[in-house]
Each structure stands twice: as C-alpha cells, then as structure tokens.
Amino acid sequence: MTTPSPKKPVLPPGHHGHWLLGLNEHVKDPLGALVRAQRKHGDIAYFNTQQGPLYMLAHPDHAQRVLVDNARNYPAPDKRPSRLLGNGIFQSNGAFWLRQRRMVQPAFHRSRLVRMVEDLVLGTEALAERWEPSARSGEPLELLEQMRLLVPTLLGASLFSRGVYERDAGLQASVAFLSHKSHGSARDSLWKLALRRLGYPRSRRQQFDAATDALNASLYGLIAARRQAPSAGDDILGMLLEARDTQGEGMTDTEVRDELVSLLVGGHEATSVALTWTWYTLLSHPDVEQRVREELASVLGGRPPSSGEALQGLHYTRAVVEETLRLYPPAWQVMRRAQEDDEIAGFTVRAGSLVILPTWLLHRHASFWKDPERFQPERFLPEQKEQRHRHAWLPFGGGQRMCVGNGYTLTLILAVLATLLPRFQVRLVPGHPVTPVASNTYRPRFGLKATLHPAPAVARNDSPNLKAVSS
Ligand code: HEM
Known part of the structure; x- marks a missing residue:
C-alpha cells in the first residue's frame, strides 16, 4: 500500500522572483504595492520579500479567518520587549499578553469612559483658549500639529487625572519626542521644542535614550506617589494598580510603567491623525459639517457635553467619525505571522510567513x-x-x-468636536496640499493648514433628518 504524498502547496499569484526584484516597489510605496497587487491578482497575493514570504489578504473573510476563526495560528509578529515599550500589551504575546490584557481592559469599560468626558472637555477648552488669538488674527494653524499637542494632554488626564501631565514638563517633552521619533512629524517645531527641553543631546540614539529616561523618571514617580496615596485619583493609573490577575497578583511597578507607555505613546499618534482626518472630511463636506452642527445644537444645545451620556445621542457625528476612519484609517494594515500551514481561499499560507490584512483596501472593497x-x-x-x-x-x-x-478614542473625538465646533468655524487653507502617506500611520504628509473664525449661529433642529444622503 502506498502512503498518500503530502498535498502540494498551492501558492497565490504574485511576486515569486528574488526578493531584490520587488524590493524597490515595497520600500518606496508599500500601500501602492498592495493596491497594485489587488488590481492584478485579486484579494490574495504573494510577495517574496527580504523577510521571507508575505501574503496580502484583502477580503473580509480572510480577516475573519486570521483574526478570529484560526487566530491561534496567527500571533502578532516579532513581539519582544523594547527599551521604550517594555513588555506591555503592545509588545507581548501568549500567556503574558493575555494576563496583561485582562488587567488593562477594564480600565476602558464603557461605564468608565462616561466618567472621563468631563476631563476631555476641560482639556479641549484649554486648547480653545489658545486658539482664540488665531481666530482673531486669521493666522493659519497646522491641525495635525495642534492635535498632536492636544491628544497627549487628554490621554494624560485620563491616565493620571487632570493637570498632572500639564505640570510635568519632562513627561510632556519625552512623550512628544518619542511619539515623533516613532511616527514622524508634519513639521519640525514639535520635536525641536522637545529637544530644547532635553538639552540637545548628541546622537539620535542618545536623544531617544534620554527621552526614555525622562519618561521613566516621571512615570515611576507617579506610580510611587499613587502607591502611597491610592485614593488620590479616579483614573487609569489607579485602575492598573488595583488590577489583579487570576492568581490574585497585581502588577509590578515595571509592568504598570510598561502599560502606561503603551497607552500613552501607542495611542497618541493614531488618535491625533484620526482627529486630523476628521477635520479634513468635515471641512471638505460643508453639508456634512452643517448637519453635525445641527446635531450638536439639538442634542447638546450648542454647549460642550457635560457627560458621556450626552455624547451617546450624537449618532450622525459618530457616523462621520466612523466613515472618516473607513477612508482614512490611521492603522492602514494589521500584521500577523502564520505558525503552521493554513489554507485560505484555496491557497496555502506557509508556516512562518508574514500576513498583511490591508485595512485600507478592506475599507474600499467594492463588494462590501x-x-x-x-x-x-x-x-x-x-x-x-x-x-x-x-x-x-x-x-x-x-x-x-x-x-x-x-x-x-471615539469618545475622545466626539468630545473634542462637540467642544470646538460650537466655538469655531475652521476653514481649510486653499492650495495647501493634502497628500496622504502610508508609513507607521496613514496621515497627511504635510499636515492640514486651516484658519479659524467665529462659529456660525446654528438653528436648533430637533429632528435632524439622519437618513438623507450626503455628497
Ligand atoms: C484612532 C485611534 C486608534 C487607532 C486607529 C488604533 C488602532 C489599533 C489597532 C489596529 C490595533 C490592533 C493591532 C493588531 O491587531 O495588531 C490597536 C491595538 C492597540 N491599541 Fe489602538 N488605536 C487607536 C487608539 C488607541 C488609544 C487611544 C489607545 C490607548 C489609550 C490604544 C491602545 C492600544 C493598545 C494597548 C493596543 C494593543 C492591544 C493588544 O495587543 O492586545 N489605541 N490599535
């Protein structure tokens, strides 16, 4: 009797030649390479790369297979502790990741988000005060830079309670620098400011290390102070210190520090970019902006939201944010690595391969x-x-x-819009190039230039027609 021969792998169409031949295309324009592959080969394509085989899986069924149905076979790739992120939930895999995830997740429970809104509004009002002179002078602002200044102060308030982040210049400078370092900046001024505060250390590596040291000094200081006075704040830091794993053990100071960095540095850039794109879509669709203003007037009476419950009624505004995230997803791809051979859409996904779920393409899939x-x-x-x-x-x-x-994030964006729109009319500066670039995030390469003006009076509309279709 003959033993059946193992099934021959069937690889998807794509680039099967030497990796060097495809290198230029990938490095210069990684998103463009995926777009072209989908046009040429369909939803599944293969690339031979320097890192080995890589699969593009651009159908929602593929995403379901990788992220849910066979998720055990697809851990997040190449996770190991790093000097900046330590071993927080961004960086870990397996049992340790699960332990940390279970301890961090409750800090973001819906009931807690509702309580964070007051601080989000107060932090945004502080920005509005700083915007007033520009509104009077007509001097243009760069919105990505403004959002990069705003978001960490809001995150800081949610993490450490109101005012703590603003009072700690070292923490502010290191977060600005480290976020810029890992994500790039539309303009130089933010990191130059951060560097000045850190005293211009010599090499880029030294700057990075100095910023990480400054960040650690601030965070360990905050952790120590809170361990001494546990009731000092109703915030995420307090939740992390109280969290217990299934064995009843809490986190060490280092573990708490790693999670704080993951949340502060990891969440900051994508949220700043998402807010910037939301300004862009709103300002380039006046009919949509008008309806958002009407909804804010009817649900909140044109005042900043007083609570999280008030934000729940902003159905249309929320839809605007979600549609913005569809067309302009800051996280434009999700990556995994196959542990064992798998089969997707009749093709073999080889063990050890990298898998890309291109969010940008999934969000524009014509069948969906x-x-x-x-x-x-x-x-x-x-x-x-x-x-x-x-x-x-x-x-x-x-x-x-x-x-x-x-x-x-959605709560934060709604709170920011609901606070700023009743005070300002923001207008895009004509002629400023809005050029998306897909690097660590999908963001406008040259930011977004805008001028500020007093907000128009908006009639209260108690039944905004949410079903009408916008252009
Ligand atoms: C628009 C803003 C944001 C976007 C687009 C975004 C996107 C993402 C995506 C796509 C992932 C999954 C990555 C993967 O599966 O490999 C992720 C994970 C994560 N995000 Fe966000 N994020 C945003 C804001 C935030 C904020 C504000 C925080 C913190 C307060 C945050 C904390 C995290 C953490 C800790 C993880 C890792 C979760 C894990 O691995 O278990 N993100 N984010």
Missing part, C-alpha cells in the same frame, strides 16, 4: 462598500451597520487583539 471612494457617513447609521460583514471595517483591528482604546 457601494461607491467606496465616496464619503457617506450614512453608511454608519445603525440600520446600515447591521447589514455589513463584521470584518469589512477594521480601523481598530479585530479579534482578541483589537485595540483596547477603541471606545475611548
């Missing part, structure tokens, strides 16, 4: 989004949402490793 290039917030109103494939919209990833900050 009608007229995908069109900005149309109504897609995200409840009745349309329910009919969608669960994995066609993945700005926060999916499955077990889905972003812990997703609910928090």
Whole structure:
C-alpha cells in the first residue's frame, strides 16, 4: 500500500522572483504595492520579500479567518520587549499578553469612559483658549500639529487625572519626542521644542535614550506617589494598580510603567491623525459639517457635553467619525505571522510567513462598500451597520487583539468636536496640499493648514433628518 504524498502547496499569484526584484516597489510605496497587487491578482497575493514570504489578504473573510476563526495560528509578529515599550500589551504575546490584557481592559469599560468626558472637555477648552488669538488674527494653524499637542494632554488626564501631565514638563517633552521619533512629524517645531527641553543631546540614539529616561523618571514617580496615596485619583493609573490577575497578583511597578507607555505613546499618534482626518472630511463636506452642527445644537444645545451620556445621542457625528476612519484609517494594515500551514481561499499560507490584512483596501472593497471612494457617513447609521460583514471595517483591528482604546478614542473625538465646533468655524487653507502617506500611520504628509473664525449661529433642529444622503 502506498502512503498518500503530502498535498502540494498551492501558492497565490504574485511576486515569486528574488526578493531584490520587488524590493524597490515595497520600500518606496508599500500601500501602492498592495493596491497594485489587488488590481492584478485579486484579494490574495504573494510577495517574496527580504523577510521571507508575505501574503496580502484583502477580503473580509480572510480577516475573519486570521483574526478570529484560526487566530491561534496567527500571533502578532516579532513581539519582544523594547527599551521604550517594555513588555506591555503592545509588545507581548501568549500567556503574558493575555494576563496583561485582562488587567488593562477594564480600565476602558464603557461605564468608565462616561466618567472621563468631563476631563476631555476641560482639556479641549484649554486648547480653545489658545486658539482664540488665531481666530482673531486669521493666522493659519497646522491641525495635525495642534492635535498632536492636544491628544497627549487628554490621554494624560485620563491616565493620571487632570493637570498632572500639564505640570510635568519632562513627561510632556519625552512623550512628544518619542511619539515623533516613532511616527514622524508634519513639521519640525514639535520635536525641536522637545529637544530644547532635553538639552540637545548628541546622537539620535542618545536623544531617544534620554527621552526614555525622562519618561521613566516621571512615570515611576507617579506610580510611587499613587502607591502611597491610592485614593488620590479616579483614573487609569489607579485602575492598573488595583488590577489583579487570576492568581490574585497585581502588577509590578515595571509592568504598570510598561502599560502606561503603551497607552500613552501607542495611542497618541493614531488618535491625533484620526482627529486630523476628521477635520479634513468635515471641512471638505460643508453639508456634512452643517448637519453635525445641527446635531450638536439639538442634542447638546450648542454647549460642550457635560457627560458621556450626552455624547451617546450624537449618532450622525459618530457616523462621520466612523466613515472618516473607513477612508482614512490611521492603522492602514494589521500584521500577523502564520505558525503552521493554513489554507485560505484555496491557497496555502506557509508556516512562518508574514500576513498583511490591508485595512485600507478592506475599507474600499467594492463588494462590501457601494461607491467606496465616496464619503457617506450614512453608511454608519445603525440600520446600515447591521447589514455589513463584521470584518469589512477594521480601523481598530479585530479579534482578541483589537485595540483596547477603541471606545475611548471615539469618545475622545466626539468630545473634542462637540467642544470646538460650537466655538469655531475652521476653514481649510486653499492650495495647501493634502497628500496622504502610508508609513507607521496613514496621515497627511504635510499636515492640514486651516484658519479659524467665529462659529456660525446654528438653528436648533430637533429632528435632524439622519437618513438623507450626503455628497
Ligand atoms: C484612532 C485611534 C486608534 C487607532 C486607529 C488604533 C488602532 C489599533 C489597532 C489596529 C490595533 C490592533 C493591532 C493588531 O491587531 O495588531 C490597536 C491595538 C492597540 N491599541 Fe489602538 N488605536 C487607536 C487608539 C488607541 C488609544 C487611544 C489607545 C490607548 C489609550 C490604544 C491602545 C492600544 C493598545 C494597548 C493596543 C494593543 C492591544 C493588544 O495587543 O492586545 N489605541 N490599535
């Protein structure tokens, strides 16, 4: 009797030649390479790269397989402790990741988000005060830079209670520098400011180490102070210190520090970029902006939200944010590494291969989004949402490793819009190039230039027509 020969792997179409031949395309324009591969080969494509085989999986069913149905086979790739992120949930895998995730997740429970809104509004009002002179002078601002200044102060308030972040110049400078260092900046002024505060150390490596040391000094100081006075704040730091694993053990100071850095540095850039794109879509669709203003007037009476419950009524504004995240997903791809051979759409995914789920492409898949290039917030109103494939919209990833900050981010963006829009009319500066670039985040390469003006008076509309379709 003959033993059946093992099934021959069937590889998807794509680039099977020497990795050097495809290198230029990938390095210069990684998103463009995926877009072209989908056009040429369809939703699944293969690339021979310097790092080995890489699969692009651009169908929501593929995302479901990788992130949910066979998630055990696809851990997040190449995670190891780093000097900056330590061994927090961003950097870990396996049992340790699960322990940390279970301890961090409750800090972002819905009931807690509702309580964070007051601080988010107060932090945004402080920015509004700083915006007033520009509104009077007509001097343009760069919105990505403004959001990069705003978001860490809001995150800081949620993590350490109000005012702590603003009072700690070392913490501010190191977060600004480290976020810039890992994500790039639309302009130089932010990191130059950070460097000045750190005294211009010599090499880039030394600057990075000095910023990490400054960050550690601040965070360990805050942790020590809170261990001494546990009731000093109703914030995420307090939650992390109280969290217990299944053995009843709490986190060490280093573990708490690592999680704080993951949340502060990891969440800051994507949120700043998401807010910037939200300004862009709002300002370039005046009809949508008008309806958002009407909703704010009818739900909040034109005042800043007083609580998280008040934000829950902003259905249309929330749909605008979700549609923005569809067309401009800051996390434009999610990566995994196959542990064992798998089969997807009739093709073999070889063990050890990297797998890319290109969020940007999934969000524009013509089989799941009608007229995908069109900005149309109504897609995200409840009745349309329910009919969608669960994995066609993945700005926060999916499955077990889905972003812990997703609910928090949406709350933050709504609180910022609801605070700033009733005070200002923001207008894009004509002619400023809005050029998306896909690097660590998908962001406007040259930022977004805008001028500020007094907000228009908006009539209160008690039944905004949420079903009408915008252009
Ligand atoms: C628009 C803003 C944001 C976007 C687009 C975003 C996107 C993502 C995505 C796609 C993932 C999953 C990555 C993967 O599966 O490999 C993720 C994970 C994560 N995000 Fe976010 N995020 C945002 C804001 C935030 C904020 C504000 C925080 C913290 C307060 C945060 C904390 C985290 C953490 C800790 C993880 C790792 C979760 C884990 O591995 O278990 N994110 N994020």
